[in-house]
Every structure is written in structure tokens, then in C-alpha cells.
Amino acid sequence: xxxxxxxxxxxxxxxxxxxxxxxxxxxxxxxxxxxxxxxxxxxxxxxxxxxxxxxxxxxxxxxxxxxxxxxxxxxxxxxxxxxxxxxxxxxxxxxxxxxxxxxxxxxxxxxxxxxxxxxxxxxxxxxxxxxxxxxxxxxxxxxxxxxxxxxxxxxxxxxxxxxxxxxxxxxxxxxxxxxxxxxxxxxxxxxxxxxxxxxxxxxxxxxxxxxxxxxxxxxxxxxxxxxxxxxxxxxxxxxxxxxxxxxxxxxxxxxxxxxxxxxxxxxxxxxxxxxxxxxxxxxxxxxxxxxxxxxxxxxxxxxxxxxxxxxxxxxxxxxxxxxxxxxxxxxxxxxxxxx
Numbered sequence: 001x002x003x004x005x006x007x008x009x010x011x012x013x014x015x016x017x018x019x020x021x022x023x024x025x026x027x028x029x030x031x032x033x034x035x036x037x038x039x040x041x042x043x044x045x046x047x048x049x050x051x052x053x054x055x056x057x058x059x060x061x062x063x064x065x066x067x068x069x070x071x072x073x074x075x076x077x078x079x080x081x082x083x084x085x086x087x088x089x090x091x092x093x094x095x096x097x098x099x100x101x102x103x104x105x106x107x108x109x110x111x112x113x114x115x116x117x118x119x120x121x122x123x124x125x126x127x128x129x130x131x132x133x134x135x136x137x138x139x140x141x142x143x144x145x146x147x148x149x150x151x152x153x154x155x156x157x158x159x160x161x162x163x164x165x166x167x168x169x170x171x172x173x174x175x176x177x178x179x180x181x182x183x184x185x186x187x188x189x190x191x192x193x194x195x196x197x198x199x200x201x202x203x204x205x206x207x208x209x210x211x212x213x214x215x216x217x218x219x220x221x222x223x224x225x226x227x228x229x230x231x232x233x234x235x236x237x238x239x240x241x242x243x244x245x246x247x248x249x250x251x252x253x254x255x256x257x258x259x260x261x262x263x264x265x266x267x268x269x270x271x272x273x274x275x276x277x278x279x280x281x282x283x284x285x286x287x288x289x290x291x292x293x294x295x296x297x298x299x300x301x302x303x304x305x306x307x308x309x310x311x312x313x314x315x316x317x318x319x320x321x322x323x324x325x326x327x328x329x330x331x332x333x334x335x336x337x338x339x
Contacts, residue, residue, distance in 0.1 A: 008108070008210070008211050008212070008213050008214050009211065010207070010210060010211075014105070015125075015128060015206060015207065015210075017128060017129055019102070019105060020101055020102055020105055020125055020128070020129070021099055021100075021101060021102070021129060022100045022101060022102050023100045024097055024098060024099045024100065025077075025082055025085075025097070025098045025100075026095070026096075026097045026098075027085060027086045027088075027089035027090070027095065027096045027097075028089070028095045029089040029090050029092075029093050029094060029095065030067060030069070030093065030094060030095045031067070031093055034067040035067070036066075036067065037067045037068065037069050037095075037134075038063075038066050038067065038068050038069070038138070038150065038154050039068075039069045039071065039130065039133060039134045039136070039137035039138070040056070040059060040068060040069070040070050040071070040137065040138045040139075040140055041070075041071040041072075041073065041123075041126050041130065041137050041138070041139050041140070042055070042070070042071070042072050042073065042139075042140060042141075042142055043072075043073040043074070043119050043120060043121075043122035043123050043126070044072065044073075044074055044119065044142050045074060045075060045076065045117050045119050046074060046075075046076045046077055046078055046081060048142045049072065049074065049077055049078075049081040049084075049085070050081065050084070050285075050287045051142040051143060051265075051267065052072055052142040053081075053084060053085060053088055053285055053286070053287060054145075054278065054281050054282050054285055054287070055140060055142055055144050055145060055146070056068075056070050056088060056092075056094075056096070057088065057092070057281045057284065057285050058144075058145045058146045058147065058277075058278070058281045059146040059150065060092045060094060061281065061284075062146050062147055062148055062149065063146070063149055063150055063151070065149075065151075066150065066151065066154075067094070068094045068095070069094065069095040069096075069097065069133065069134075070088075070094060070095070070096045070097070071097050071099065071126070071129075071130060071133075071137070072085070072096065072097070072098045072099065073099045073101055073119070073122045073123075073126060073129075074098065074099070074100060074101065074119060075100070075101055075103045075117075075118070075119045076100065077098050077100060082098060083286075084285075084286040084287055085098060087286040088285070088286060091286075099129060101119070101122055103118055103119065105125075106118045106119070106121045106122070108210075108213030108214050109121045109212075109213055109223070109224070109227075110215070110216075110217045110219075110220070110223075120223055120224055121223070121224045121227075123139055123190065123193075123224060123228075124205075124206055124209040124210070124224055124227065124228065125206055126139070126195075127195060127197045127200045127201060127205075127206065128206060130197060131197045131198075131201070134197070135196070135197050135198055136154075136158075136194065136195065136196055136197065137194075137195050137197070138150070138153070138154065138192070138193070138194055138195070139190075139192070139193040139194075139195060140191070140192055140257075141191035141192070141259065143191075143248075143259065143260040143261070143265055144191060144192065144257055144258065144259045144260070145257070145258045145266075145274065145277065145278050145281065146256065146257055147255060147256065147257075147258060147274070147277065148255070148256040149256070150256065153194060153239065153243055153256070154194075156194065156237075158194065158196045158199070158237055159237055160199060161196065161199060161235060161236050161237050162195065162196050162199035162200040162202075162203050162205055162232065162235075162236070163188075163193050163194070163195060163196075163200075163228075163232060163236040163237070164193065164194040164236060164237040164238070164239050165188040165189060165190060165192060165193045165194075165236055165237075165238070165239055165244070166188060166189055166192065166238065166239040166240070166241055166243055166244035167186065167187065167188050167189070167238055168187050168188060168189045168246070169246060172187065173185070173186060173187040176221075176222060176226065176229070177229075179221075180226060180229060180230055182229065182230070182233050182234065183233055183234070184233050184234030184235075185234075186233075186234035186238075187229050188229065188236060188238065189225070189244055189246060189259075189261075190224065190225040190228055190229075191244060191259050191261070192239070192243055192244040192257050192259065194237075194239075203232075205228070205231055205232065208231045209224075209227050209228060209231050212227050212230065242254055242255050242256045242257070243256050243257050244257050244259050245257060245258050245259055246259050246261045247259070247260070247261055247262065248260035248261070248264065248266070248272070248274060248275070249271070249272060249311075251272065251273065251274075258274050258278075263303055263304065264304060264307055266278035266279060267282070267290055268295060268296065268301075268304065269292070269293060269294055269295045269304060269308060270293040271307070271308065271311045272311075294308065295308055295327075297327060297331065298331070299331045299332075299334040299335035299339075300335060301331065302327070302328050302331035302332040302334075302335055303328075305324045305325075305327040305328040305331060306324065306325070306328040307324075308320075308324040308327075309321045309322070309323070309324020309325045309328060310324070312324055
């Protein structure tokens with residue numbers, strides 16, 4: 001007999017802003033003549049504020065004809081990071097707002113993959129706070145880089161839908177839509193989304209998403225991305241791949257957003273010219289730069305050396321390939337033996 005899911009319910013007062021927002025810090029350096037301000041939101045823990053800051057700078061450097069407000073949602077932000085954010089606002093003449101959230105309302109959501117944290121679920125609540133500032137915003141993951149204009153996607157027609165986003169890769173769509181039993185057999189990546197807040201609120205997307213709290217850990221692999229796909233089940237506007245280039249390994253020039261999905265990140269190693277471009281934005285940011293270009297030789301990083309070797313081989317560097325293979329093998333042995 002098929003088990004019927006019992007949806008968790010909440011009193012409407014549960015979703016009041018004061019239950020979620022602990023405090024906020026605003027750094028407003030927008031020029032007085034700023035009009036048609038584009039709003040971009042992130043959710044990160046304190047360790048990833050730096051990465052979100054670099055993403056902001058990539059947006060600002062490639063959209064000098066636009067004005068921006070950046071909304072950074074976090075469960076904690078050090079004084080050092082707050083100062084760096086203030087410097088970004090001042091140097092690039094934008095507005096940055098940091099929202100320190102209570103984590104308790106998100107504790108009913110599970111975390112299956114170790115590198116994820118509860119604050120990732122904040123994107124399910126953002127519209128409740130951001131509707132005081134705007135009717136539309138762009139959500140971006142912090143492992144992204146903007147390399148071209150956002151004008152078209154910012155002003156796009158959402159056709160009455162709450163979300164515009166790009167599809168996941170075909171094999172992921174097939175796997176996740178089947179596992180989640182999605183009627184539309186579609187599945188999008190939630191790392192870059194254009195959100196229409198009135199449509200989101202009309203569809204009660206936050207409330208419906210929170211009804212999935214308390215589900216067994218085996219229910220989801222994709223965390224909040226699975227949840228939001230379940231709630232909307234393909235009722236979105238699908239964006240072209242240029243707005244969410246998954247993997248970060250492309251060399252194509254017609255992209256707008258590069259997205260380093262998975263383990264490999266540009267702050268861990270440099271394999272492509274887009275990794276180098278990300279490091280450039282870090283170098284001109286208020287945060288400290290990173291000098292290493294190869295993966296750090298720790299046992300837990302053995303996967304990175306396999307990828308490093310493959311990239312070297314694809315570029316005709318056979319020696320680099322063998323070096324990568326050596327470190328992959330040696331570090332994997334150490335990892336498996338815990339030495």
C-alpha cells in the first residue's frame with residue numbers, strides 16, 4: 001500500500017519576518033541618480049561571504065551601465081567580512097545589505113551532503129524579506145561568476161511565472177525527475193534564478209516548501225533544489241544555458257554566468273581561463289588573494305588531482321597528466337587508509 005505523505009503545517013505567524021531575521025547591516029553607496037536598480041541575492045555562511053563578494057565584483061565589472069543592490073543572507077558574518085562588504089559598496093558605488101538570520105526555522109530541513117549547510121535553505125524564504133525592497137530579484141550561488149551583461153535577463157518577461165531558471169544537465173534531469181516523481185519530467189538548477197515576488201507569494205511557494213520539513217533523509221539528495229523543484233514541478237520559464245554554465249569547464253565566449261558546480265572551485269585550483277578570471281576579481285576585491293594554482297595536496301582532495309590530470313592531457317601536457325595521476329593515486333591511498 002502506497003504511503004501518503006503527511007505535510008507539515010505551520011501557523012501563518014510562523015513566517016513573520018521577525019521570526020527569521022535577527023538583524024541586518026546596510027552599506028548604501030548608490031548614487032542619488034540610481035534608477036532601475038537590479039537586486040541580486042545570495043545565501044552563504046561566513047566562510048563563503050568572500051566568494052559571494054567576488055561574485056558581486058564580477059557582476060559590477062561586467063555591468064557598468066547598471067545599478068545594483070546586493071542582498072547577502074547568512075547565519076553569521078564576521079566583523080572582518082562586514083568591513084570588506086562595506087568597502088565593496090564604497091568602491092563600486094552599490095548598496096549591500098547583510099541579513100543575519102535565525103537558523104532555528106530551518107532546522108527541520110535535512111542535510112544529506114556534508115559540504116552543504118542549513119543556511120542554503122534561506123533562498124526558500126528570501127521573498128518574504130525582499131518584497132519590502134523590490135518586486136523582482138536575481139538569486140545567485142556564491143560559486144558563480146558573471147562575465148557579460150545581465151540587462152536582458154533582468155528585464156525579461158516571466159510570463160506570470162514565479163521563477164526563471166536553467167535546466168540541469170539531461171542525465172541529472174532524468175535521474176532527479178524520476179526519483180522525485182515530477183509530473184513534468186523537468187528539473188532545473190536553482191543556482192541562478194530570476195524571482196517574481198508577487199507570483200511567488202501568490203503561489204505560496206515558501207509555505208509549500210516548508211511543508212517538506214521533517215522528511216526522511218533518503219527523500220532528497222538535492223536539498224533545497226529538490227524541494228523547490230517539487231513545489232513548482234516545471235511551472236517556470238526555462239532560461240538558456242548561457243545564464244548557468246554548469247561545471248565551470250567551458251571555454252566558450254558566449255556565456256553570461258559561469259557556475260562551478262560540484263567539488264572543483266576556482267579558489268581551490270586554476271584549470272581554465274575562467275578560473276583565472278575569477279582569481280582576477282578576487283585580486284581586485286578587498287579580500288586577500290590566493291596564490292596556489294594546483295590543488296592542495298591533502299588526502300581529501302585526491303579527486304581534484306584526477307580532474308587536474310585530465311585537463312592537462314586535453315591540453316597536450318602529458319607530463320602534467322602523469323603528475324596529476326600520481327598525486328591522485330597517492331592521496332587516494334592515504335585517504336582510504338586514513339594516513
